[in-house]
Amino acid sequence: MDRIMLAHGSGGRLSHELILNLFQKHLGNAYLNQMNDAVLLPGLEQIAVSTDSFVVSPLFFRGGNIGKLAVCGTVNDLAVSGAIPKFITLALILEEGLPIEELEQIIKSVSETAVEAGVLVVCGDTKVVERGSADRIFINTTGIGYVTDRLVEPKRIQPGDEIIITGTIGDHGIAILSEREGLEFQTPVLSDCAPLNKLIDTFYLPGVKCMRDPTRGGVATTLNELAQQAGVGMLLKEELLPLLPSVESACEMLGLDPLYLANEGKALVIVAPEVADEVLLKMQSHPLGQNATRIGIVQEGKSGLVLLETFLGGKRIVGMLEGEHLPRIC
Amino acid sequence: MDRIMLAHGSGGRLSHELILNLFQKHLGNAYLNQMNDAVLLPGLEQIAVSTDSFVVSPLFFRGGNIGKLAVCGTVNDLAVSGAIPKFITLALILEEGLPIEELEQIIKSVSETAVEAGVLVVCGDTKVVERGSADRIFINTTGIGYVTDRLVEPKRIQPGDEIIITGTIGDHGIAILSEREGLEFQTPVLSDCAPLNKLIDTFYLPGVKCMRDPTRGGVATTLNELAQQAGVGMLLKEELLPLLPSVESACEMLGLDPLYLANEGKALVIVAPEVADEVLLKMQSHPLGQNATRIGIVQEGKSGLVLLETFLGGKRIVGMLEGEHLPRIC
Numbered sequence: 001m002d003r004i005m006l007a008h009g010s011g012g013r014l015s016h017e018l019i020l021n022l023f024q025k026h027l028g029n030a031y032l033n034q035m036n037d038a039v040l041l042p043g044l045e046q047i048a049v050s051t052d053s054f055v056v057s058p059l060f061f062r063g064g065n066i067g068k069l070a071v072c073g074t075v076n077d078l079a080v081s082g083a084i085p086k087f088i089t090l091a092l093i094l095e096e097g098l099p100i101e102e103l104e105q106i107i108k109s110v111s112e113t114a115v116e117a118g119v120l121v122v123c124g125d126t127k128v129v130e131r132g133s134a135d136r137i138f139i140n141t142t143g144i145g146y147v148t149d150r151l152v153e154p155k156r157i158q159p160g161d162e163i164i165i166t167g168t169i170g171d172h173g174i175a176i177l178s179e180r181e182g183l184e185f186q187t188p189v190l191s192d193c194a195p196l197n198k199l200i201d202t203f204y205l206p207g208v209k210c211m212r213d214p215t216r217g218g219v220a221t222t223l224n225e226l227a228q229q230a231g232v233g234m235l236l237k238e239e240l241l242p243l244l245p246s247v248e249s250a251c252e253m254l255g256l257d258p259l260y261l262a263n264e265g266k267a268l269v270i271v272a273p274e275v276a277d278e279v280l281l282k283m284q285s286h287p288l289g290q291n292a293t294r295i296g297i298v299q300e301g302k303s304g305l306v307l308l309e310t311f312l313g314g315k316r317i318v319g320m321l322e323g324e325h326l327p328r329i330c
Numbered sequence: 331m332d333r334i335m336l337a338h339g340s341g342g343r344l345s346h347e348l349i350l351n352l353f354q355k356h357l358g359n360a361y362l363n364q365m366n367d368a369v370l371l372p373g374l375e376q377i378a379v380s381t382d383s384f385v386v387s388p389l390f391f392r393g394g395n396i397g398k399l400a401v402c403g404t405v406n407d408l409a410v411s412g413a414i415p416k417f418i419t420l421a422l423i424l425e426e427g428l429p430i431e432e433l434e435q436i437i438k439s440v441s442e443t444a445v446e447a448g449v450l451v452v453c454g455d456t457k458v459v460e461r462g463s464a465d466r467i468f469i470n471t472t473g474i475g476y477v478t479d480r481l482v483e484p485k486r487i488q489p490g491d492e493i494i495i496t497g498t499i500g501d502h503g504i505a506i507l508s509e510r511e512g513l514e515f516q517t518p519v520l521s522d523c524a525p526l527n528k529l530i531d532t533f534y535l536p537g538v539k540c541m542r543d544p545t546r547g548g549v550a551t552t553l554n555e556l557a558q559q560a561g562v563g564m565l566l567k568e569e570l571l572p573l574l575p576s577v578e579s580a581c582e583m584l585g586l587d588p589l590y591l592a593n594e595g596k597a598l599v600i601v602a603p604e605v606a607d608e609v610l611l612k613m614q615s616h617p618l619g620q621n622a623t624r625i626g627i628v629q630e631g632k633s634g635l636v637l638l639e640t641f642l643g644g645k646r647i648v649g650m651l652e653g654e655h656l657p658r659i660c
Contacts, residue, residue, distance in 0.1 A: 039452045053470060089381035091381045108356050111356040
């Protein structure tokens with residue numbers, strides 16, 4: 001394999017290989033190698049930074065658009081890292097011919113979402129490429145936040161901890177897919193795209209061990225990363241996975257596993273068992289956490305392995321995403 | 331005009347209109363509206379931030395490649411703002427099918443240039459889009475630097491100040507153009523692409539009033555911006571403009587004005603007349619400033635107007651770049 005394939009952008013195994021074999025090889029340093037969603041800056045311990053480019057297709061979908069997504073994605077990476085998002089930069093790559101009305105709608109969404117999340121857009125950049133050299137608009141946002149005393153990192157995860165998700169899974173993936181394929185469901189699926197920082201402010205307690213937003217690669221890939229980094233096993237229960245009925249039927253119809261679908265407004269939260277009830281109650285008191293629920297536990301042994309106990313009582317391994325599931329989901 | 335045109339990305343008049351009519355309209359705040367190369371963060375006065383996306387075509391050119399450019403561009407924006415660049419983020423948008431060998435060359439250049447500039451790549455992101463949806467690779471870098479006590483801002487510019495450029499102009503523009511059009515010159519023109527922070531550390535004195543790197547839109551557009559922001563006039567002398575002979579003949583042959591060509595390793599520096607000699611000597615002692623020279627002066631009245639005294643002794647107005655000169659120059 002000597003060329004970039006779509007799966008290199010999946011967030012799954014090939015993405016990880018590219019990071020290890022290329023980026024860490026040439027650029028590796030203690031900060032980059034943490035491979036966390038956001039990084040604390042050396043010498044500036046009070047600052048956290050995260051960067052993300054957005055290439056979602058289509059640009060507009062039920063529940064959001066690329067502008068809203070570009071703010072949420074970066075805000076959420078900072079927030080799940082325990083930081084308070086404060087500032088974002090906004091860099092646009094535009095294709096010649098993009099209707100300015102569409103651009104304006106997108107920028108309005110950036111503005112509204114920034115207000116909702118309480119972040120300020122502090123600088124920007126615009127490049128334009130010839131027709132055919134990009135697909136309408138790509139957006140990069142880089143976020144800067146204040147570091148808090150919230151200790152959330154994979155190495156704090158221990159056997160016995162509980163795995164909580166702040167709401168239904170797979171909504172964003174199905175919303176994009178149905179838009180793209182022109183699928184119609186009785187109840188249309190909206191993307192869950194939302195800034196999570198205020199929800200996290202609501203439920204955070206010192207017993208929260210680690211948080212992640214399961215975007216590309218979904219819950220399965222994110223939990224595999226955490227299990228590997230923490231050196232623990234995880235056991236999920238299929239019957240506990242919160243799914244909208246329309247997402248469930250879409251997955252059945254299309255043969256998709258919701259554990260691999262992207263979420264853009266959900267956090268996976270690993271908590272000490274003694275605070276799980278309190279954290280859940282607080283989550284459920286916030287509009288973005290109403291459907292928060294336990295989905296599994298952290299186990300001794302089986303280091304790095306994520307298992308799913310199915311409806312039938314059997315167990316199967318839930319690996320990291322292989323290949324490309326849905327390109328350009330974010 | 332209801333669609334994005336290439337000229338919206340030129341750095342010239344249409345870019346400015348887009349910023350005013352769309353970005354400042356919806357996202358405007360005191361920080362964004364400064365329209366400076368880098369912004370000082372509110373509440374974090376010690377931090378400066380700058381973001382830039384790079385879409386240069388071709389990816390590889392004499393004197394550099396998109397990876398080197400992506401580090402230099404952001405480092406330079408911070409450095410001319412008076413900050414000490416410390417950290418950069420690196421976000422890649424890759425087209426399916428990009429040879430991994432090319433990607434590796436680009437990442438190696440990122441690494442080498444980061445070492446040269448003394449900055450650390452602290453986080454990254456990779457997205458992949460389908461073949462045909464991007465042109466091989468686009469890179470965003472966002473830079474974070476420490477703010478110094480260097481007071482460099484347009485409002486410090488006064489009549490009588492001298493205008494210095496740290497070296498020959500138009501090299502990058504001609505290097506890209508000759509690569510793109512397959513032009514051969516007797517002495518090939520290399521892009522001047524270089525990180526300027528250490529050069530600036532060498533020559534900076536309190537009498538330095540303002541610095542800018544004249545990239546897209548060239549020296550003419552950058553000086554127009556400064557003249558407008560400072561409410562002063564400027565007078566350049568054509569005979570003082572430092573040009574490589576091959577750039578000069580390329581401009582004559584192709585009918586290009588070097589004042590509008592992009593530079594990626596030059597700073598425009600406005601200084602108080604009493605320190606001009608000292609600043610020039612210091613610049614010339616650094617490899618990147620050997621050809622530093624005065625090119626003009628700041629004048630009373632004629633607010634916002636940049637004039638050029640030609641070889642023949644006449645004067646003409648040098649306006650901001652109109653339309654698109656050379657798309658995808660950076």
